[in-house]
Amino acid sequence: MKAALIVAGWIAAPVLYMALFPDSLVLASQILLMGLFALSLDLLVGYAGVASLGHAVFFGIGAYGAGLLAANGWGEPLSALVLTMLVAAIFALPVGLLVVRGGSLGRLMITLGIATLVSEAANRASGITGGADGLQGMDVWPLLGLFSYDLQGRTGFVYAWIVLTLGFLAVRSIVASPFGLSLQAIRENPVRAAALGTPVRARLTFAFVLSAALAGAAGAVMAQTTQVVALNSLGVHLSADVLVMLLIGGVGRLYGGLIGAAIFMVVHHWLSDLDPVYWQIWIGLILIGAALAAPDGILGAIEKLRSRKQVAW
Amino acid sequence: MVKPLLQTVELTRRFGAFTAVDRVSFTLPAGARHALIGPNGAGKTTFVNLLSGVLAPSSGELHFEGHCITRTPMHLRARMGLSRTYQITSLFPRLTAREQIVFALLERDDLGWSWLSPYAKRRAQYEEAESLLQLVRLTEEGDIPVRSLPYGKQRLLEIALGLAIHPSLLILDEPAAGIPSDQSAELFEVIAGLSRETAILFIEHDMDIVFRFAERITVLVNGGVFCEGTPADIAADADVRRIYLGDAENV
Numbered sequence: 268m269k270a271a272l273i274v275a276g277w278i279a280a281p282v283l284y285m286a287l288f289p290d291s292l293v294l295a296s297q298i299l300l301m302g303l304f305a306l307s308l309d310l311l312v313g314y315a316g317v318a319s320l321g322h323a324v325f326f327g328i329g330a331y332g333a334g335l336l337a338a339n340g341w342g343e344p345l346s347a348l349v350l351t352m353l354v355a356a357i358f359a360l361p362v363g364l365l366v367v368r369g370g371s372l373g374r375l376m377i378t379l380g381i382a383t384l385v386s387e388a389a390n391r392a393s394g395i396t397g398g399a400d401g402l403q404g405m406d407v408w409p410l411l412g413l414f415s416y417d418l419q420g421r422t423g424f425v426y427a428w429i430v431l432t433l434g435f436l437a438v439r440s441i442v443a444s445p446f447g448l449s450l451q452a453i454r455e456n457p458v459r460a461a462a463l464g465t466p467v468r469a470r471l472t473f474a475f476v477l478s479a480a481l482a483g484a485a486g487a488v489m490a491q492t493t494q495v496v497a498l499n500s501l502g503v504h505l506s507a508d509v510l511v512m513l514l515i516g517g518v519g520r521l522y523g524g525l526i527g528a529a530i531f532m533v534v535h536h537w538l539s540d541l542d543p544v545y546w547q548i549w550i551g552l553i554l555i556g557a558a559l560a561a562p563d564g565i566l567g568a569i570e571k572l573r574s575r576k577q578v579a580w
Numbered sequence: 581m582v583k584p585l586l587q588t589v590e591l592t593r594r595f596g597a598f599t600a601v602d603r604v605s606f607t608l609p610a611g612a613r614h615a616l617i618g619p620n621g622a623g624k625t626t627f628v629n630l631l632s633g634v635l636a637p638s639s640g641e642l643h644f645e646g647h648c649i650t651r652t653p654m655h656l657r658a659r660m661g662l663s664r665t666y667q668i669t670s671l672f673p674r675l676t677a678r679e680q681i682v683f684a685l686l687e688r689d690d691l692g693w694s695w696l697s698p699y700a701k702r703r704a705q706y707e708e709a710e711s712l713l714q715l716v717r718l719t720e721e722g723d724i725p726v727r728s729l730p731y732g733k734q735r736l737l738e739i740a741l742g743l744a745i746h747p748s749l750l751i752l753d754e755p756a757a758g759i760p761s762d763q764s765a766e767l768f769e770v771i772a773g774l775s776r777e778t779a780i781l782f783i784e785h786d787m788d789i790v791f792r793f794a795e796r797i798t799v800l801v802n803g804g805v806f807c808e809g810t811p812a813d814i815a816a817d818a819d820v821r822r823i824y825l826g827d828a829e830n831v
Contacts, residue, residue, distance in 0.1 A: 445686040445702070446695035452683045455672035462632060462670075463745055464658035464687040473693075 281428045285421065292420035293493075298532045299427040300489045303434045305512045305524030307481035312510070313519030314442050315474040316454030317367065320375050320506050321382030324362075325355045325479035327501020329486025331389065334402040334496040342408035348430070348487045355483025356476045363475030367468045379503060386502040401497040405490070416492065423492030430488050431525075434481050439521055441477065450474050515557055517564025526565055583646055585610040585779050586631070586662075586749055591640035593626055600626040602803035603640065610748065611776040615794035616783045619823065623803035624783045625667060628753050631781075632664040633657045645748065658687075663747030665738045667754045667783070673727035677718050677737050680726065681709040684744035709744075716740040716770055732763040739770065743778070750774075752782040756789070768793060791815065 284295060308322050332351030333344075341347055366377050389396045397403055409415040414422040441447050449470055452460045457467050490496045499505055508531070516527025534553065538546040561568040586608040593601040601623045608614055616624050629635040631642065633654035642650045649657055672680045685705040686692055699705075713719045716736040721729055726737060735755060742750050755771065756764030768789055771780065784790050790797065790811070797814045799806040807817060814820055 440698070441695055443698040443700065444695045445683075445691045445699045446693055448679065448683050448699045449687065449692045451675060452672050452680065455674055456670060458634070458654075459666075459670045459672065459741075460683075461654045462634075462658055462664060463684045463741065464655050465692060466655050470692070473695075 277432060281425065285424065289419060289421075292424040294532065294536060296420055296423045296427040296492055297489070298529050299424070299431045300485045300492075301509070301512060301532055302525040302528040303427075303431045303488075304482055304485040304509050305516070305528045306431075306434060306438055306521070307478045307485065307524075308509055308513050309518060309521065309524045310438050310441065310481070311474060311478040312513060313523070314447060314454065315450040315471055315478075317471055317475065318371060318375055318510075319366070319378040320503065320510065321378030321380075321385075322478075322482055322509055323501050323503070323505035324382050324385045325359060325482035326486035326489075326505065326509075327385070327389070327496075328355045328358055328479075329483030329488075330490040330496045330500045331396060331402065331486075332483070333487035333490040334405050335395070337405040337407045337491065337494075338402060340406075342406045344407055344410055344426075344491045347491070348484060351487040352480040352483045355486075356480040359476045359479030360472070363472040363479070364468075366475060367471040378506070382501070382503045382506050386498060389501060390498055396498070397496075399498060401495055402490075403495075405494045405496075407491045407494060416494070420492070426492060427488055430484060434484060435521070435525075438481070442521070446470070446473070511554060513564075515564055517566030517568075520564075520566045523564050523566050530565070584608060584643075585612070585645060586781075587643040588631075589641040589643070591627070591630055591642060592638050593623075593630055593635060594638045599803050601630060601637075604800075604803075604805055606798065606805065608749070608779060608781060610779055612779040612781070613793060613795045614779070614781045615790045615797045616781060616800060617785075617787075617790060617797060618800035618806070622800040624800055625753055626803075627800065628664060628751050628781075628783065631751060632662065658745060658747075661746065661748040662751075663742045663745050663749065664751035665742040665753060665755060667757050669731070669734045669738055669758075671726050671734060671737060671741070674725050676723050677713060677726055677729070677740075678706070678709050678722040680737075681712050681740055681744050682706060684741055685709060688745040712740045712744055715743075715773075717766075732759040732767075735759055735763075735767060736770065739767070743774070747778055749779045749781065752780060752784075754783050754785065756784070756786065761786075764789070 285292065304326050308319065311317050311319060329351045332354050333347050336347045336350065362381055366374050369377050390398055407416065410422055410426055416422050449460065449465055453465060453467050453470060461467050486500060512527035512531045513524045514527065515530055516523030516525065535550065538549050542549065584607045588604055588606045590603045590605055591601060592599065592603050604627060616627070618624055626635065630637050633652065637650060641648060644657065644660060644662055649660070682699060682702065682705045685708055686699060686702065689705065713722045716739060718733060718736060718740070721733055726734060729737070739752065739755060752771070756767055764786070772793060774780065794811055796808065797811055798808045799814065799820055801823060807820060
């Protein structure tokens with residue numbers, strides 16, 4: 268019953284949204300893809316307990332991968348999506364091996380360092396990436412050869428929704444698997460997990476690779492639907508933003524990243540309209556307030572309210 | 581001669597100038613019930629950490645079931661059947677008792693990499709987890725996060741986790757530490773009921789418990805083996821009484 272409702276919700280929501288808000292599909296697509304990106308980080312941070320300040324590297328690899336393919340004659344979006352996910356995963360393997368060797372602060376330093384390195388490399392390699400001007404000249408073919416990208420962004424929205432749904436199902440099934448259980452055990456107590464036979468670093472590296480592939484998917488679809496890729500898609504700033512989105516929604520809860528991304532993006536959009544000069548100050552204040560009022564994110568706050576109610580009854 | 585289950589040769593661990601474990605040569609047969617005693621700071625926990633792989637020895641050798649495991653990482657020792665519990669409870673706070681036992685069982689059964697089907701459908705492991713929960717009398721509390729369990733129950737779960745991987749050697753580091761004596765009696769009842777397929781090496785300060793459950797006792801003092809023998813030998817040893825049991829009687 269509950270499952271049927273959730274499935275109905277996942278199908279009905281985009282249809283309703285397209286009917287009600289046909290003019291804001293572009294922003295909605297970006298929210299969906301940021302949600303997928305935050306979800307990929309949740310697998311790493313919320314379940315495996317590995318914090319990262321460089322996750323945008325894999326989003327950016329996805330974006331530049333799909334962008335470069337489309338700019339060089341490979342406009343077929345689905346094969347490009349799979350290919351760039353693979354590239355992100357392959358790049359994530361050595362990075363992951365390095366990251367999981369560190370302690371929690373060491374991991375932040377390593378991921379931060381890699382994000383800085385990669386974004387500077389992309390900046391220097393302007394012959395390939397377009398540098399600060401962004402990657403130009405993408406030609407993405409219609410989805411399945413049928414649906415071309417309209418100005419309203421209907422195709423992009425449905426594409427983003429489907430990829431998000433598939434990504435969500437993948438993460439949900441991964442965290443419910445024996446592998447996912449072992450990630451949670453490692454998050455809770457890596458030493459004891461090893462004492463029970465878990466190869467801790469190997470497991471975390473695999474989680475890192477899976478998470479990077481999903482982040483790459485989000486970046487690839489973002490590039491394919493917006494048809495531009497800029498340097499800010501792989502830097503430290505976006506890495507911090509996606510971590511904030513996840514924290515706002517609540518870590519380790521699957522929906523946290525989606526909710527956090529929606530709130531973060533809408534508030535950004537709304538405030539920068541409202542106060543084009545000082546909007547970043549408001550964002551900063553909101554972040555501080557959110558961290559104090561709901562330290563476990565919105566979903567954490569809701570859980571707390573619920574359990575309090577149960578006690579009262 | 582039967583090959584020993586566990587053998588250490590001149591096992592040593594130094595921390596800077598301090599030698600915590602000093603050339604300990606120690607043998608444990610399969611199915612043993614062996615107590616490790618000694619005053620505080622004698623190096624008992626460091627010795628256990630060397631056996632389980634938390635620490636690497638400064639020198640010396642370690643053999644388990646005929647294999648040299650001196651440099652073998654902790655998780656592989658566990659896979660070979662060497663299991664331990666911790667003096668300070670070391671569980672998975674936000675997982676339920678059942679989940680963490682199932683996790684240990686899945687690792688033992690080589691399913692830890694499986695990432696496509698849900699763990700909740702692994703019936704064999706859930707049934708075995710249920711019987712382990714029964715063994716340590718935690719069936720009622722099996723489905724709440726263990727951080728909300730009373731400490732005594734956590735100590736019992738600690739043992740259930742150690743047992744879950746079907747060890748041929750289970751090392752118990754002060755299993756009854758921090759719980760009232762009536763509960764520690766219950767806990768040792770559980771331990772006494774364990775199968776002889778599992779050898780038990782335990783650290784314990786309560787001499788009544790040591791003399792009741794141990795078949796052999798090793799006394800560690802200042803990181804080295806002071807003496808070893810049956811409970812009767814140790815009880816009769818005047819030196820041991822002086823340096824260790826005498827203290828215990830005054831507590």
